[in-house]
Amino acid sequence: MTSDRARRGKGSEVHGIFQKIAGYYDRMNFVMTLGRHEKWCREVAARVAPVRGGQLLDLATGTGVIALEAARRHPTVTVTGVDFSEEMLRRAKAKPGAGAVRWQHADAASxxxxxxxxxxxxxxxxxxxxxxxxxxxxxxxxxxxxxxxLVILETCPPSGLVEPVMKWGMRVVVPLLGQVVARDRSSYSYLESSTRAFESPQSIAGALRGLGFKDIGWRKKFFGTNVILWATKGD
Known part of the structure; x- marks a missing residue:
């Protein structure tokens, strides 16, 4: 079992990375996905479909791309954008339309x-x-x-015939882009390794099902390296 001290250690490390990359986070997402990232965020905002006048939570809001799109798409809904990185939130609050979202610093684990x-x-x-x-x-x-x-945009490890090529590309190209675009190879080396080591959509779906979610589905994107996954909380 992972100790509390180890959890805090990793949490501090990840927090430091996202504080560091906030200034070029949007630009790197655009480059790494060949411009598809904002389209995926729009799909996430559309799929969540909250009730009119309802409350919507955007977790790991980062620079607010999903939260801002949700506020535009669902104008009667109160959107709350939460992140554990103060610098990410500062960038989100400076964007056009940010006044339509309630921004809050919080930990997704509590x-x-x-x-x-x-x-x-x-x-x-x-x-x-x-x-x-x-x-x-x-x-x-x-x-x-x-x-x-619940609608999730996440990376996932590549599989199938393209797996060897995509793994090589992620291992070599992503850190290189971090160096060229952001002058930060080390942070994007971490992000690349966390993508390759992460769970499959099937595994996440199983965890959601075990919690009582239903109507679970997903759609892979960008040669299987990203996924949009959705689920509904049971009654």
């Missing part, structure tokens, strides 16, 4: 919200960066209302 408070939850690239995946998913289940939808 959310400061009441049970069954939100009608929908979205998140982008959260799960691969947490120490206790089950705990984070349990927190999402706790704060989501029955019948509410």
């Amino acid at each position: 959310l400061p919200f009441e049970d069954e408070f939100f009608d929908g939850i979205t998140e982008g690239y959260l799960l691969r960066n947490v120490e206790d995946l089950d705990r984070v998913l349990r927190e999402q289940h706790r704060v989501l209302k029955p019948g509410g939808r």
